[in-house]
Amino acid sequence: MALFIGVDIGGTKVLATAVSSTGRVSRTARRTTPGRRVEARLVEDALTEAVEEIAGTRRVRAIGIAAAGFVDAQGERVRFAPHLPWRDEGVRARLQERWSAPVVLDNDANCAARAEVTYGAIGGAETALLVTMGTGIGGAVVLDGEVHRGFNGMAGEFGHMQVVPGGHACECGGAGCWEQYSSGNALVRLARDAIVAGEPTTLAEACGEDPGQLTGPMVTDAAAAGDAVALRAFATVGDWLGVGLANLVAAFDPEIVVIGGGLSAAGDLLLDPARSALRASLVGSAHRDVPPVARAALGPEAGAIGAADLARQTFRIGGTRARARLRAARGTAPRR
Amino acid sequence: MALFIGVDIGGTKVLATAVSSTGRVSRTARRTTPGRRVEARLVEDALTEAVEEIAGTRRVRAIGIAAAGFVDAQGERVRFAPHLPWRDEGVRARLQERWSAPVVLDNDANCAARAEVTYGAIGGAETALLVTMGTGIGGAVVLDGEVHRGFNGMAGEFGHMQVVPGGHACECGGAGCWEQYSSGNALVRLARDAIVAGEPTTLAEACGEDPGQLTGPMVTDAAAAGDAVALRAFATVGDWLGVGLANLVAAFDPEIVVIGGGLSAAGDLLLDPARSALRASLVGSAHRDVPPVARAALGPEAGAIGAADLARQTFRIGGTRARARLRAARGTAPRR
Numbered sequence: 001m002a003l004f005i006g007v008d009i010g011g012t013k014v015l016a017t018a019v020s021s022t023g024r025v026s027r028t029a030r031r032t033t034p035g036r037r038v039e040a041r042l043v044e045d046a047l048t049e050a051v052e053e054i055a056g057t058r059r060v061r062a063i064g065i066a067a068a069g070f071v072d073a074q075g076e077r078v079r080f081a082p083h084l085p086w087r088d089e090g091v092r093a094r095l096q097e098r099w100s101a102p103v104v105l106d107n108d109a110n111c112a113a114r115a116e117v118t119y120g121a122i123g124g125a126e127t128a129l130l131v132t133m134g135t136g137i138g139g140a141v142v143l144d145g146e147v148h149r150g151f152n153g154m155a156g157e158f159g160h161m162q163v164v165p166g167g168h169a170c171e172c173g174g175a176g177c178w179e180q181y182s183s184g185n186a187l188v189r190l191a192r193d194a195i196v197a198g199e200p201t202t203l204a205e206a207c208g209e210d211p212g213q214l215t216g217p218m219v220t221d222a223a224a225a226g227d228a229v230a231l232r233a234f235a236t237v238g239d240w241l242g243v244g245l246a247n248l249v250a251a252f253d254p255e256i257v258v259i260g261g262g263l264s265a266a267g268d269l270l271l272d273p274a275r276s277a278l279r280a281s282l283v284g285s286a287h288r289d290v291p292p293v294a295r296a297a298l299g300p301e302a303g304a305i306g307a308a309d310l311a312r313q314t315f316r317i318g319g320t321r322a323r324a325r326l327r328a329a330r331g332t333a334p335r336r
Numbered sequence: 337m338a339l340f341i342g343v344d345i346g347g348t349k350v351l352a353t354a355v356s357s358t359g360r361v362s363r364t365a366r367r368t369t370p371g372r373r374v375e376a377r378l379v380e381d382a383l384t385e386a387v388e389e390i391a392g393t394r395r396v397r398a399i400g401i402a403a404a405g406f407v408d409a410q411g412e413r414v415r416f417a418p419h420l421p422w423r424d425e426g427v428r429a430r431l432q433e434r435w436s437a438p439v440v441l442d443n444d445a446n447c448a449a450r451a452e453v454t455y456g457a458i459g460g461a462e463t464a465l466l467v468t469m470g471t472g473i474g475g476a477v478v479l480d481g482e483v484h485r486g487f488n489g490m491a492g493e494f495g496h497m498q499v500v501p502g503g504h505a506c507e508c509g510g511a512g513c514w515e516q517y518s519s520g521n522a523l524v525r526l527a528r529d530a531i532v533a534g535e536p537t538t539l540a541e542a543c544g545e546d547p548g549q550l551t552g553p554m555v556t557d558a559a560a561a562g563d564a565v566a567l568r569a570f571a572t573v574g575d576w577l578g579v580g581l582a583n584l585v586a587a588f589d590p591e592i593v594v595i596g597g598g599l600s601a602a603g604d605l606l607l608d609p610a611r612s613a614l615r616a617s618l619v620g621s622a623h624r625d626v627p628p629v630a631r632a633a634l635g636p637e638a639g640a641i642g643a644a645d646l647a648r649q650t651f652r653i654g655g656t657r658a659r660a661r662l663r664a665a666r667g668t669a670p671r672r
Contacts, residue, residue: 070620080623088623127487141587143479150589151463152624160619161583165500172619247497251477251587253486283496283508284406287416287424288488 002061005054006308007047008108008301009033010068011083011135016050017301019308023119025301029053033084040085044095051099062102062315064307065095066111068138073153075105082171083135104307104314108132109156110147111306112260112296113140117147118309120297125255129248130296131158132261133241133270136171136179141252159183163244182240184216184263190233191219201229220266234269241270242277242293249291250283260296267295338397341390342644343383344444344637345369346404347419347471352386353637355644359455361637365389369420376421380431387435398438398651400643401431402447404474409489411441418507419471440646444468445492446483447642448596448632449476453483454645456633461591465584466632467494468597469577469606472507472515477588495519499580518576520552520599526569527555537565556602570605577606578613578629585627586619596632603631 007016014031029050034042051063069081076093078086096103106114113130116122122130126145132138137159141148148155159179160172167176180186192211195204202222207214222230245257257278263270275293279285298305343352350367365386370378387399405417412429414422432439442450449466452458458466462481468474473495477484484491495515496508503512516522528547531540539558543550558566581593593614599606611629615621634641 070623080620127484139587143484148463148479151591151627152589154620154624155587155589157586157589157619161586162579162617163498163501165579174617174619177619243498243501247583248587250493250497251475251491251584253488253491253493255487281498281510283493283510283513284416284490287406288490291487 003055003058004061004308004312005051005063006066006111006304006306006311007051007063008066008111008303008307009043009047009084010108010303011036014046014050015301015304016047016054017304017308018054019305019312021312023115023298023305023309025305027054028301036081036083036085038085040089043085044091044098047095048098060099060101062104062311063095063099064111064309064311065091065103065105066108066303066307067091067105068108070152070154070157071105071107071110073149073151075153078105079152079154102311102315104310106149106307106310107138107140107153107156108303109138109140110149111304111310112298112302113142113147113156113306114309115298115302115306116258116260116296117142117145119305120302121258121294122256127252127254128256128258129245129252129254130156130258130260131241131245131248132296133183133259133263134261135185136183138261142254158244158248161244161247163240163247178240178244182237182244184261186240187216187219187233187237187263188214190236191229194229194233199229202227203229216263220263220269223266223269231269234266235273237263238270238273239277241274242279243281245274245278245293246281246283249278254291257291257293258296259293260298260302262300264295265299271295339391339394340397340644340648341387341399342402342447342640342642342647343387343399344402344447344639344643345379345383345420346444346639347372350382350386351637351640352383352390353640353644354390355641355648357648359451359634359641359645361641363390364637372417372419372421374421376425379421380427380434383431384434396435396437398440398647399431399435400447400645400647401427401439401441402444402639402643403427403441404444406488406490406493407441407443407446409485409487411489414441415488415490438647438651440643440650442485442643442646443474443476443489443492444639445474445476446485447640447646448634448638449478449483449492449642450645451634451638451642452594452596452632453478453481455641456638457594457630458592463588463590464592464594465581465588465590466492466594466596467577467581467584468632469519469595469599470597471521472519474597478590494580494584497580497583499576499583514576514580518573518580520597522576523552523555523569523573523599524550526572527565530565530569535565538563539565552599556599556605559602559605567605570602571609573599574606574609575613577610578615579617581610581614581629582617582619585614590627593627593629594632595629596634596638598636600631601635607631
């Protein structure tokens with residue numbers, strides 16, 4: 001059996017997977033992302049280690065990379081990645097050469113959407129939006145059952161839509177971006193502010209009385225146990241999620257909205273307030289179908305699964321496209 | 337020559353046109369829209385008069401209607417129209433019966449986008465956004481060179497995306513909608529406020545010292561003549577236009593953005609501040625192509641031209657589809 005590997009590289013971790021043709025993950029390997037202000041080489045070393053751990057001695061047919069950043073329309077370059085050191089770099093060809101195996105590259109949310117289309121919650125829907133709630137917000141657009149990459153390959157950058165003029169400063173350089181109000185970071189900030197304000201909450205103990213140590217999973221656990229501060233933080237983040245979704249639904253009119261990313265593990269704690277706010281904020285909601293807001297099916301491995309699927313679909317057909325692509329990458333393509 | 341008619345019905349006027357296969361308008365007829373709180377019959381009478389004026393004694397091959405409202409995915413019903421009396425009504429079949437000619441129906445901005453794709457400013461672009469700036473904001477999404485209608489037929493409702501939490505109240509029942517900050521209404525409100533505040537401006541005289549009589553064209557003329565208040569109103573409306581476009585471009589990543597509607601007649605007075613704000617607000621704008629913001633090519637007739645084109649494309653092929661559709665509409669379709 002040919003081995004297809006999918007690797008997801010985010011701001012905090014690298015996840016490499018071996019993925020079967022049915023989307024099943026048979027092996028995983030993890031590394032810590034070295035950071036955003038390091039040599040790009042260090043990030044690529046971490047990727048290489050994770051890929052080699054998966055491959056072992058087996059022959060690798062192709063590798064897909066899901067990157068947390070702007071990937072160009074050709075799938076060649078990472079143009080910009082707020083949480084990674086790549087700046088307009090030809091990552092695909094460089095890693096293909098280093099790994100001596102065919103490599104494909106796409107944005108992480110696009111890969112996750114691909115996985116949810118093929119194996120998960122998007123299923124047969126023709127038009128869908130995926131919103132990934134992690135540290136920030138990522139996203140992807142599915143049209144006619146395929147991921148819509150846009151003219152620059154940058155469609156689906158929902159997290160930096162402005163929802164509050166002059167609002168919270170954002171790492172992107174802007175202000176009032178959606179992810180400043182609805183994301184893991186926003187959740188933790190809301191809960192932290194409540195701790196600092198001295199509100200009664202089990203979170204103070206959970207973080208060892210040091211609000212700087214508070215994490216998203218701590219807030220999720222506390223909310224699940226009924227802590228009022230944690231529940232309110234989820235209500236606020238979920239409400240903002242729904243307000244932003246209303247904007248996206250007005251623009252795209254999708255059949256379904258799927259919420260992925262780490263924060264989606266909170267399930268209805270997050271999704272119920274989002275559904276209410278979507279219905280309340282969406283123009284003409286009494287005169288249309290309001291799309292269901294569903295939790296992603298594939299969890300934190302979705303990006304890697306989608307990257308492996310992209311590699312498989314690109315390189316499966318008798319290797320013809322693979323060879324053509326490799327020849328082109330090496331500058332040895334036959335003249336036409 | 338078969339006669340194809342396109343009719344645009346908006347909140348203030350009805351425009352009927354005879355349109356050639358090259359998109360040329362050979363005849364026009366106008367009526368005033370009777371209002372939003374009247375019997376639907378009165379609006380349909382106005383449409384009928386305009387269509388009959390165009391048709392005269394010629395045989396009509398098909399009629400397209402561009403309606404300012406939510407049209408369902410099947411093109412049968414107007415689900416909701418803030419400025420018209422239709423509420424979930426089967427307008428297409430009713431008018432087809434009344435007119436004894438094949439009728440097609442779509443949203444007005446979708447029709448305008450269709451016209452700009454076929455004959456105008458969108459041209460060969462695969463992915464484009466049309467934003468129509470009139471009394472409010474309408475919009476349409478072009479993907480793979482075709483108008484994307486969405487699951488409910490309601491994609492492109494950009495005007496009611498929330499840009500200011502708890503902002504200006506909107507006719508849609510929401511608050512802080514984009515069109516409250518960037519539209520003909522917003523332009524007039526800004527200029528009116530300046531007149532009421534006693535700021536020196538030629539607009540006071542233009543409206544006969546009655547700010548309630550101020551119109552968008554008056555503000556456009558004053559800005560073109562260098563009036564500071566009018567110029568500032570355009571700068572503000574244009575800036576908000578660009579901020580909203582940045583949100584849409586982040587989500588769709590289009591190749592081009594086209595601005596239509598009555599306000600687009602102001603040209604660069606409106607578009608220059610919009611271009612600046614788009615570049616300033618768009619995430620990662622230094623690492624991507626920022627799409628050009630172009631003025632629509634077909635002016636106020638775009639909706640009617642697109643409606644006629646929709647009629648032509650639906651009913652041109654030897655009449656086969658036309659007859660099948662008519663049979664289906666009349667319940668006389670052959671059993672399969």
